[in-house]
Structure formats: C-alpha cells, structure tokens
Amino acid sequence: MVLSGLPLAQLLMIAGGAASVTVLLYILKLRRRAVPVPFARIWDAVFRDRQATELFSKLRRLLSLLLQLALLALLIFALGDPKPKASLLEGRHLVVLVDGSASMKAIDVKPSRIEAAKAEVKKLVRGLGNADRALIVQMGALPSPLSTMSSDVTELDPAIDLLSASDTRADLERGLSFAVDSLRGLPKAEVVIVSDGVLGDVAEIARHLDLGGASLKFLPIGKSGTNVAISEFSVRRYPLDKSRSEVMLEVANTNDRPAQVELTLLGDGAIIDVSRFALGPNERLPRYYQDLAGASRTLEAKVRFADGHADDLPADDHAYALMPERRRARVLLISKGNTYLEAALLLDEYLDVTTAIPGKPLPSERFDVAILDGVADPLPDTVAAALYLNPPEGGVPLKLGARLSDFGFDTWDKKSPILRFLALADVQVADGRALTPSPGDRVLGASDQGPILVSGARSGHPFVALGFDPRNSDLVLRVAWPLFVLNAINAFIEEDTGYISSFRTGEVWRIPAPSAVDSATVTDPRGAQHVVPVKEGRAVYLGEQAGFYKLTAGSGSDAVTSEFAANLSDLAESRITPVSELSIGEKKVAPISIGAPGSKRELWVYLLAAVLALSVIEWITYHRRITV
C-alpha cells in the first residue's frame, strides 16, 4: 500500500491535532441543566439507577469516543489516497478500440449506438481491477487514442466522453495494428473491440492478423437495424460539352425485405424532384439525371421510407454533391501577335486572357497558364503552368534538338487529355526543332525525326512544349488547333472530365490547389477551419465528415476558393445489422465480461463511504443516547 495523497507526516500531524481535540472534548463534561426536584424519594431512585448503570455509562462514553476517533481515522486515511502497490500485483493492459464508424450513429439503441458504447466502456472501466490499465482508442478511418494507458478513472472517463462516431468506416486492421504497437512488451495484454460488428471485410484482416500475444475480446453493441441509404452520389461534367453535367445517384435497401422509399433531390437548397419507388431486398438502384434543371451549384439527396418514418441510420440518408463549377482561367499570353492563337483563345468564354509584350515586365498577379509564343521570357512563380509554342533556345525548360523540316506527327499519345479528340495523322509541318525530354517528361507527339510535343513539370509547375510554330504548318487550319490549345489549358487547370468534385469520407483527399502555395485552409461542413499542407498542387486532408467543404488557397485578392463535397458512400457501412459474435477469419473473438461496477474504485472512495455510514449511525445512536 502506498499513499499518493498527503504524505504520512502531514497525515500524522492532522490526525494528532484532530484526535487531541476530540479527546479533549470528551474529557470535558457536558454541564447538565439544574432542575429542582421537590421529592427526595425520586432522587433516591435516580441515584440507585445511576449507581447501577455507571459502569455502562462509562462504556457508552468510551464507545462514543472510539466511534468518533474511528471516523477521524478513516477521514485522515482517505486524505492519504492509499493505493495498492502496483509492483506487487501486475494488472492487465487493455486497449479498448471503440468503433467510431458511421454505423455507430444508428439509433436502434437509444440514444445511439455510440452513446450505448460509451456507457458500456464506462462500465468496463469501472469493472477493471485496481492494477489494470486501459487506453481508450476511437477506431475510425484511423485510430485515435483519446487517453494514455491509465488506471485513473478521472482520466479515462473524460476520454470516453470524447468518443464520437464519424462518417467513415472503421479500419479494424489499422486499429488492431495500433493496439499491438501500444501493447508491445506489456504483460497481460488485451484488445477489446467495442463495436456493432459492421467492420467491412474482416476475413481479409485474418490473413495478416498478428496480435503479438495479446488476447482479443469483443463487446457487442446494437440490437437490430433497418436502413435505406444513398450509396453513391456524384456529378460529372460531360467531356465534350463542359457546360452540362450528369448526376448519378444510387439508392440501396440493405434490408432482407422490400422497401418503399421516397427520394428527394434538392438543388441549391430547394426541392427539385421527389420520387417514390420500391426496392427489393438488398437491392441497389442507380438513377441518372442528365441535364438536371433547377440546380446551379449544390445538390443534396435525401432518402427515407415512403411511409414517412425514418430508418435507424440517418447518417447515410443524406448525400451531397456540387455541380462542377467552371471557374474562369487566367491566361497570360506572351506573344508578338498570333491571330490563330488569339482566335483559339476566344472560343472559350471562361478564359480571362491578359496579353503581355515579350521582353517587357510581366504582370505581377497570379496566372493559371502562360502561353509563350516563340519567346523566352522567364516566368515568375505566380504563373502555375506554361504552354510553349516554338520555343527558342533557353526559352523552355528542356533542351532543343536538331532542326527538322517537312515532318508531321507519326506517333502521338491518344490517351493524353491534351490530345483528346485530335486527328493529327496528316498534319504537315514545314520546319521546327526536335525537343529533348528530360527524365520524367512525357513525349506526347513525335515525328520520325524526333519528339515534337512534350509535357512535364518543373518544381511543381507543369508545362507543354510544341517544337514548331503552328503557323508554319496546316495545324492552325484544322479543328485540332483550338482543341489542342483549350485541352492544354483545361489540363493545366484541372478541368479534366476525369475530375469529380466528390470525395469519400475516411480517405486522404488530395484536393487540387494552386501549386505556388504551401498551405491552404479547408472549411468543413461544421464551419471549422483546418490549415492543411499543399504538396505538388494538391491539398492533403483526411476528411471524416459528409457535407460541403471549401478550400481556400492564398490570401487577399489572390485567394483561390474552390468547393467540393464528401459523402460516406460505403454500402458496407450502411448494412447496419449488428453482430452478437465477431469472427475474424475462422477465429471467433471471445466476448468480454464486464466486472461488477464499483470494484474498480480508488480506496479513498470506500473510506469516505464508510465514514458516511458511520456518521449516520453515530448521529442516531447519539440522539437516542446509545452513545453519549
């Protein structure tokens, strides 16, 4: 036993003082009230009684004193906060992995599975032995320890209160790895999974499962669950007509019986479509909306049972999408004059073109793309990307090769978004220069005499270089010419049709951002702001909430803002039927038995409880003159 409260000397001082006062008060005789009694025979009787009970009275007095001293002793001992010496009794070490996935938001148990889990974990903590220690971990997309490995209820309880469910799936494999790392070298190691058992493909985990000697226990949560879900929701711009886009929405019935559902589609917050339909057992029904009218920016979808009652998991009944926004691209054209180029740039109304004179100082503001038409002006960092046409020596970040004449495109990369829809087979070029790509560069087009179209990146700034003056070819007379210029610009500013402005929660998102910035600010659906790093033109962020997000890069007038949506989109997580027994592969996880509440308390609590009980007894016995 060790004292972790007041030191022994101090306790002895307090005990000495308090005991002295108590004894002193007992030495003092309580002065009795003088009452004149007129009849002496009564006094005779009184004195006879007194003589007979004097010894008993002394004993009662002594008993009273001892009771008071015992009370004092208990109080003072409690002040010392006595604890069993841990070295004498090596306890268990538990990592409690509490499922914080979306399915734990289910409300089949009131108020929700996660709250039920918290209550169970509190019971578990209270049921631990005195030498046991526990680490509370929220198991979401990544494990999040919320406490240290501690036996202190005052530390573990607040950690349990911090547990919450996010819009992600729980990564059991990572959770178990974390638990094993935390328990390495510790005796009597146990991993406790507190979950509804909706944990994805646990059979895959079984192949790598190595708990390093730790035993695995399971604490089931949840009763049952009926659920319908929006399992996919996204919008995508058409590749040819970028002003229009298509919406995909998938509704799933995760129950074993058919369901009538009502699907509501909201555009910019207003209802634009309500439909009711039937879903078979475990059916997924995709729906497509082409040229959806009524929404200019935001789209939301909500699903519920057609009879109006809600299902047990509201988290997957609401999904979000953003109509692809065509932002105006800022283009810096550095040219001595090129009608074909200027005409091509006029074809896209979403381009803000600023013209600069070669050799003169360039504008200082930020540009998405610079087009250098046969010039060698050095570009500042504020220009994100560059398109080089017929670059002179030193005017392009790669070496120029031999002079070419009378050539064309013999091979070209048809898969490149820059050359999409382009027919280059019979383009005739009078003269130009071969380009010498550096390692990592990509040859997009080549004649039999050498590469003539190359793409690459330097210090995070992408570029495309064309090795000849388009005016010295019949390329400018073809439809391929403006397509080439606009494709290149689109590729630089991520207007590729491959880009979908919807992310899946629980994954690390790489959100397009200006490559010149080091960090950006992500505003989550709750309005909280997170400063996130930007590397290679991508802001890196692990998102765990569904909803609309905003990314702001730069500041002031240079700030670039973009929006995107995130959804759970995880059918496995929407199948919320809980399991009472968890099996990982062929291994069945043993259930955990929670000890009796209260068996894990600090000793001082029991001491104070004893004081309470004794003091009440003392009070009653005093007033009934059993003790005096």
Place this chain on the structure above:
Amino acid sequence: MPRFRRLIWGAFIAAVAGVSIAIYRHYVLGASSASGAFHWLKDGIHYQLLEPKALGVFLVLPLLLFALGRSLADLPLPQRVLSILFRLAFLGLLGLGLSRLVRSEETHKVCTVLLIDVSDSVPDEALADARKTLEAYAKAKGADDQLKLVTFAERPRLIEIYRDDQTALPAVADLRHRTANGKKLTAGSDIRAGLALSYGLFPPGYLKRAVLLSDGLETDGDLLAEANRARGFGVTLYTVPYRRPPPGEVALRSLSVPDKVDVGQTFELVADVYASRATHAKARLYQGEALNGLDGVRDLELKPGRNELKFKSVVRVGGEVTYALRLDQIAEDSFKDNNAFSVTVDVPGRPTVLYVEGQPQRASYLMSALNAQQFDVDLRTPAAFPASLRELERYDFVIVSDVPHEAFPLPAQELVERYVRDLGGGFLFAGGEAGYGLGGWAHSTIERLLPVRMDAEHRKEMPGVAMALVIDRSGSMTGLPMEMAKAACKATLSTLQGDDLLEVIAFDSTPVRYVKMQPSRYRSRIQNDIQRIQPGGGTEIFSSLDMAYQDLSVVQARKKHVILLTDGQAPTQGIKDLVQAMLSESITVTTVGLGEGSNQDLLRMIADTGGGRFHAVPDPNSLPKIFTRETELIAQQAAVEDWFPVQQAAPADFLKGIAINAAPLLHGYVATQLKPAPAQLILQSERGDPILARWRAGLGWAVAWTSDVKNNWSIDWLRWSGFSKFWGQLVREHMRVKHRRELDMKTEMLGGNVHAVVDAFTADERFDNGIVSKLIVTGPGSGASAARRELPMRQTAPGRYEANFPLDQYGSFLLRAEHAKPAENGELKPLAMSYGHVTNPYPREYASFDPDLERLTRAALAGGGTVDPTPSKVFDPAGQKIVSYRPLWNRFVLAAIVMFLLDLLVRRVRLFDRKFLPKRR
C-alpha cells in the same frame, strides 16, 4: 413533544424528503453530463462534477432530522440547530468529495515525444546523429517536463528511456527493429503510425510536442494528413530531416514498356535506375527465362540521381511476356532487394483460327494457306470442338468444313451461334460432300446463322433421277427391320422430286416389284405399294439386282442409282460382274447391311465396284436417315458438280488485290439460296447460285462458302497463286475484332493498395452507365502458374468504375477488366475490355533514398511546428498553457474534518443556556 408539534415536525421531515428526492431526480439523475449540467465557469476557471450521483448523500438529511426530532440528548435548541447544520455540512462536503468536483488549472509543463525513423533508408551515421539529438533533448528537459521515445520503421515502438528515475538511452545499434530471432523489421516506414502511437503517450496536463527525425520517405500512411490530425490532437509537430548523404545505393525504380506491343515489332523498354553516387554496374535484361536477344547485357556507368536506360526488344510469339532487368556487379550498393525489376506485358499474338474439318486428312491445303497469311490454325475434328464459350473465345475465326450434321451436336452449333452473335466472332461454313443440305444441315441452328438457305430453288431444273430400292424381305427382316425398311423407302420417296423415278423391289428367294418404275409424284399410290411389302423367306441378291439393272437401263435419267438393303447372307456368284456392268451404264449401287448377320464383305465389294457407298447399320431405326441422305447425295438436289467460273456479284474489301475473275474454275458446290438482305452475295456460280455469301449476325460475321476448301471441288484453286491471299484476306476481314471496345484503365498504387479506374463513354461522348464490370488480376508472374483473382468494379460516378485491392505480394501483375451490359432478358452481353498492369517489385523502402525535405517542411508547417528546432525551443512553453483538471475531493475531506470537530464541539460543550434559565412565560 406534543402531538401537534410532532405532526408538524413529521410533515416537515416528509416535505424535506420529498423535495430532496425530487431535486435529486430532476437535477441529478435527469440531467446528462454531456448537456453541461455539471459544468460551471467562474472567474475563468471551469468546475465540473464527474460523479454527480454521489450528491445523493444529501438524501440522508430526513433521516438525520428524524433522529434529531426523537433526540434524547440534553441540548439547547440553538445547539441542536447548529449541530444539524454542521452535520449537514459535514455530509455535504463528503458528498462533494465523492462526486469528484474538479477544477481547471493551467500548466506549462511540456511532454515531448521524439520519433526516430530507424528504417533501412536511414544510414547508420544518421542514426548516430539521432542518438545525439536524443541526448540533447534529455539534457534540455526541465524537471517537470517529460521526454518519451518512439522509434519507427514498418511499425512504431515505444522505447523506455528512464529506468528507476535514471536516464537509460538506447545504443545506436539497438535502435533498429528486429524480432526476437534477429530478423530485421526495417523494410518500411510508417511515419503516420509512429505519430498516432505518440498521441496516447502524452499525460494530461502537459503541452504536447512531437519531434520527428526522419528522411521523410514513407512507404505506408500519409505524413501530411497525419500532421494535420496531430494538430487536431493538440500536438505541435517539429521535424528534423536527416542530413547525412544516403548510403551507396543503386535501385531499379521502374521498367516500363509501351502500352501496345505487337509481335515482330521492335520496341523500347525504359528503365529508371537511381544511384546515390556515381558508380558502375552491369545490367542484364531477360525476356522470360532467356536474355533479351536484341539488347541483353550492358555495362552501366551511373551518375548520381536518376539514370534512364533504354533497351530494344522484340517479341516473336504473342502472349504474356515477362521482362526482368537485373543489376549486379555494383560497386557501391547497400541493399540487394532493389536490384531487380520485372514487368509483364500482354502481347497480342497472331490471329487464331479454329478449323473444324470433316475430312482432317484433307485439311492441309487451307491450313497451309492460312499459315502463310500469318494465322495460327488449330485443326480439330468435329468431336474435339470446344465445349465452352470461354474456350471458343480464344479464337478469332471459326471454320466448319464438310462436317455432317450428325457429327456436330446441337450444343456445339449453339456455341458457334453465341460466339458469332455475342462475342463478335467470325464464322465460315464451307461445303463439300457433307456440307449444307448434303450433310443434313437444313433447318439447323447453323442454317439459321448463315446467310443462305439450304433448299435450293434450282431443283426443278435439274435432270431426273431414277432410283431403285432393292429391299431384303427375308424372314429375318420380320418386325421392326421390315417396318423401318418401309419407312426408309417412304423417306426416299419424300426426298425425291416429282419427276424423279422410283422403283421398289423386295426380294427373298425371288424378287418382286412392289413399286414399278414411276415418277415420284404418285406418292400416295407408291406409299400404299410400299406398305404392302410382307416378309418372306430366303435371300437372293443377284436376281433382284439384275431386275433393278434391267429396269434402270431402259429409263432416261441423269442419275441412276440402286440402294440395296439386306440383313443376311446370299450367294455371291455373278454379282461383281453384274455391278460392273451396271456401273458401265452409269448405274451406281449403294449397299446397306443391317445387323451383324449381313455379309459385309459382299456388300462392301458391291458398293466399291458400283461406285456407291457401303453403310453398316446396326440399328434399324437409322434406316430412314441413311436412305434420305443417300437419296439427297445421289439425287444431287444440292450438289452441282460442274466446272464453272466464279463470278463476283458485289464488291468486298477482302477481294482487293485479288483477280477473282481470273481465278481457276471450281468443280462443284452445294446449291443454296441467298437469304434476303442484309445477306450479301459476293461470289456466285454461272447459274447465280451463292458461292460466297455473308452477313452480319449479331456482333460478328457469318460467311457461307458453298464449294469446298480442299482437293475435290477446289482442286484447281489449290494451285492458284491467289488461293492463300483469298482465304487470308477473307478471314482477316471477318475475324473477330478482339475486345471490340477497349476502355482505358488507370492504375495507381497508393500505399499497399492498387486503385484501378475505368472511364466509359458512349460513341457520342456521353457517360456509359450501368456497366457490369469485373477486374481480373493475374500475377505475380505470368502463365498458368500465376495466381488469379477476380473482384467487382463498382460504378462510383457517371461513366466511372473503380476497384481497390491490397497488393501484398511482390512482382508484376496484369489487370484485365471485362465490361458487360445487361440485355433485356437479363443476360450479360460483353461490351468492352480494359487492360493495365502494376508492378510491386520489392519493398518500397528500397525505391528511394534522397530525403524528402519538402514533405518534412510541409508536415512541420501543418503540425504548427518548425524544421530543425533546438531542444530548448521544443521544451519552452513559449507562453503556451494547457488546461488540466485538478480533483478537489481532498480539500473537501479536510473541510469535513473541521466540520466534524465543530459538530463535536457543539454536541459536547454547552454553548447556550448555560445558566439554565427557565423560559419566561
């Protein structure tokens, strides 16, 4: 106590009890701790009750009051009141203690977790530097501060650096992770896991600081995302990049092949070789097991950084080809695992033709022609026809030539139809003696597939046929044989045209003309006559054959033929001479031996001599079919055996460069009739009969060639210089365009997972939705031994299909996605294919060695810290404070002791009414 006062006192106690319980239920039990009911903020300090239920201590108040009311103690009233107040305060203080009242307080203590990267990419010198840094931190730590150490490679580990309050820093050699048996666990870097482990090491009430010593190279997890999370946990992240140059190391980072490699085409493989310092090495490139023929071994002079190597190669035989590049004899190299890299490429081979020939011994002509045109030909008999569509799918073109219908079962015909219609296969049906109507193909699945019908309309114009059926009616034919023989006679009748002549002679010991030679148009009469045949006794062939000879020799017919049916033995004398005489007058004889009792030698001799065929028939039920086929063959309803030139009826691309009008004559064909459009007649006979017709059947082509492809009707064509080109171009134009549509697949390896994405667009560049896709992953390696797994690709957006799967093996993997679309009947119809490959050559730890300073800088920025901080700066709170909660229960216990003593004082010392003055009235 008077009764009234007792009642009042009792009511008071009851009221106190009721109010206490109500307050407790409403404000304590009814309030959730999460709602903030037990949180208070006063003067910037937070107070909180952790166990509010312990306030139930106050519920003993009524009991105390009750005891007080029944008190026998001799205490003045003020003292009693004081006593109950003190006792109540005493219990209240104990209750507050038990309900764990805590208050917030600010501290400046710092706990720093040092995270040291001990993976293989970190040189020993850098680890020694890290050890020195750890010492510096241990020295800089304040008395109240804490320092903890986590080392990480594949997984993180907490290292105890204090034992019995003494600093015990680990030696450099002990920093690397190993198993108990000494195996290294340092072939990976999971910085994220190290950081995550640290979150659980910060005790409450300490400022949280993490210092990451690393080269910034990670193989799992994402440091940048985790740095952001660290900030969310209140951890300030500092980074200290390792500054030591990487060890002498050469690593093969990639080996890439062009997207498309064709057989016989020279192409370049590009290898990316990293060298940490200038060195030299030898590279060997293997194609399969052998050294690459064009460019196999090369001595390399490597410069520091990235080196790009190009190797020329050519693939001679299609299929999956694995290239492996191996580096050895490297002057300076720390790790051997990264000196080899392999990649597998799927090279489309020569087109493959399945050639099913009814007479395989005569198949060499077409085979040679197709081989000369760069086709791989798989020759099979009808019995060896593929049993599944999957097997048939391997072929680009299928030829069925001169195969009788009964040799080609219905399932095989249906496979051919599905192959053509659903898989877009090319199919050529060639004629011959068993082709088309001659082979009994009329009204078959194959006829339905072909652009021609098999009932030729020129039959009426054909010269008549005189047919004599000589039937054994001996006693052994009694019963089923006789009935089936009659049925065979009737079947012959129905096969003949009205102008054709038929005679039926039944014989036992003597022949009897049951049906005299007459036109077949008198069908009912002939049938009645046939029905009259009754069994007799004996078997005499010669006289019956002679009767048939006599009758046939006097009629005019283009073909004269005898079918002799017998089941027994008969005298042979004179028969051979008779048959020779018959043949000399163009009367042919076919014999049918029924059962095992027939004299097969005799019958075979008759057939051979008589220019006919011998059929040994064990089962009488087969007789009608044999008679029918024999009649069709002889009557030449379908076969036209004349020399004729081929005429081009319509242009066709495959005839370009072929002087078809100068082609040699063909010697025969099977007469068919062209189906209506879209059937196209390309080549025809002089009579206008189809020789070559084609049409699109479903996704593929069905081509009908009514002549044969061997040394019978096409004998002159075999010597024609254009023969090979004709068939080559025909097959090439109509063969299956494999993977009719190919959709691009993008593959990406993130951490240990492969992410495959396919975007599908329709012809008008809209999104192609509702595709059912599956991804087949083959590897590592290639060939039959390679592991194969299938997984679904889910549609995640308009036109987008995705699959994710972990890759925990090393090697090269081929990815093939098969896309299909559900038809109206629910059946899946193949739509397109996608191809990709990923390579996971060795642990990613050995792919890169130059520190990623940018990543570490960004991580520090995201984590709120700096790069290369001094230890004193890390332990400096710099004005930062952290709020921790201090329990106050011991203070309440101290106060309770005071209350206890006061209560005792009040009860032991008379403080009021000391003079015992009686109450004034």
